Amino acid sequence: MTVGTKWKDAPIQTVTLTLYRFDTWRARAWALGMMGLGRILLPRVPDIGFWKLCGAGKGEGFTPTANMATVAILATWPDHATAQFGTQHSASFQRYARKADESWTVYLSATRSSGAWAGQAPFEVSTQTSDGPLAALTRATIKPGIAAQFWRRVPDISRMIGSDPNVAFKIGIGEVPLLHQVTFSIWPDAQAMAAFARQDGPHARAIRAVRAGKWFREELYARFAILGDHGTWGGSSPLDRLEAA
Template sequence: MSDLFNGRSRSIVIQIASISFFRFPPGLSRVWALGMMGAARLSLPKVPGIGFWKLCGSGTEEGFTPVPNTAVYAILATWPDAETARHQTRAAPIFRRYQNRSTESWTVFLAPVSARGAWSGTVPFDASGEMPDGPLAALTRATVRPLKALRFWQRVPDISAVIGDDPNVAFKIGIGEVPLLHQVTFSIWPDRASMAAFARTDGPHARAIDAVRDGDWFREELYARFRILGDHGTWNGQSPLAKLDTRP
């Protein structure tokens, strides 16, 4: 499932989102990656065709903890079309620098189909099309109110355990721009039914959602769903999308 950009995708101009993940070895490469959380802000706006973009760090244990993981970083970006997205995430100098420093990298390409809310005061995704019957990706992003941060992070480990035990999720990670206060969750599912079952089943996730609503924990929220178009690279030695191809 390394390339799902078919002829129809090429002929219809739609906004494309990409999320690139990079894993860095111990030592100077991790120091470099941390420094790039500031320095790359100068380079990313100069990439031809790039629209909305964000640099993100991650937490330990697949990102779902407030403890920083100095090995894994991510770049989220939007592009005017599939060709630009594929080319620039491979060839743009800033992306090449990340790839050359990392021991492993993986980029997934997405077409937004629904989006609700804002990110840093901006609506980043131009959602169009119908929700896919097959695989889809979910992204949630929130700015946590500082006085509510402790309560929020007390809930996260239980949610992480539940999603980690879910046999349907093909990929999941927690990332963020600012530790403790800015949180992004990204996950890939084989279909809408499996994603909805996780979200709605009574448990830590559903109870946390209720607590968020009742306690007004978030200052800003974004919920987006995407059709999966393809990927390049590997994560933990393979494409996470391969898990979708080999489902019974």
């Protein structure tokens, strides 16, 4: 499914999230080994900007238990065409795709971004606006002394977001287990996402605790318009679920 095609040729920074699934233990061992080599190869991809190579959590991804079957690459590119070529044809991304049993890339343009990631503000906010489907990303560096408190709250939040019929897709990924956490979700519109955020439940209580206790050393929040995707996840495009949501 293609979303937001009116943005497709605009000369704006494009952000990609690419997921790879590895079914066999041999492939998973290869992917684990690539966590080191990949950090050497990815900076060599032509025109790639900010990038992060991440693992994922089990279940919905919002868990402290590593999911050895999933690898994620988040990257920025100067425009949509370059992002498509880089994620589909560059040697480093193809290396992962050849080993993976399934892969999916979603193309995004930032409409809002605040905070920092590894000391950088990686996402260029476009002046164009979109009132259609959107994606939300949160990233935080959790203070080591707070990690246990943070992860005790996560199962309830995971169940809450997993039961929300408006969430078309969600995953939790991270650079460093337990301490560097990224959440990514796709929603049919801003109203649906805001309704979830306003609910008085585990998510709202966790946000209040984070603010009161200053649990994070660094954090970033970004919202994106969805430009389109390539590949499948779970046998189909997650963007197809936007219509059902």
